[in-house]
Amino acid sequence: MERLALERSYRRAIYRVRLESATLDLRVGELAPELDGWLAARGAARWGFITAVNPGSSPLPEAENRRRLARLEARL
Structure with a gap:
């Protein structure tokens, strides 16, 4: 797959994260404030x-x- 097509595929992909009380959908290049908050409440600054x-x-x-x-x- 050519590089641009591959990059588009990654940007369209949805990466699902299951937390104790919620499921979040993440996408490459998009902020994830709900996940950031969940992790910060547990002492994590990066992910x-x-x-x-x-x-x-x-x-x-x-x-x-x-x-x-x-x-x-x-x-x-």
């Missing part, structure tokens, strides 16, 4: 996210993505 899904922007089958994500979660 980021990592994933094991579709490494190197190469699509994998759903089952493989689930296996990789489970391994990442186990290591964290």
Whole structure:
């Protein structure tokens, strides 16, 4: 996939975060004040996210993505 098309795909993607009392949808390039507030209340000043899904922007089958994500979660 060419670089601009890949960037557009990342910007359109929704990254879902589950908190104790809410689920938030994050997007690349957009602020997340609700998540910032939730983390600040717990003493965190910065955040980021990592994933094991579709490494190197190469699509994998759903089952493989689930296996990789489970391994990442186990290591964290």
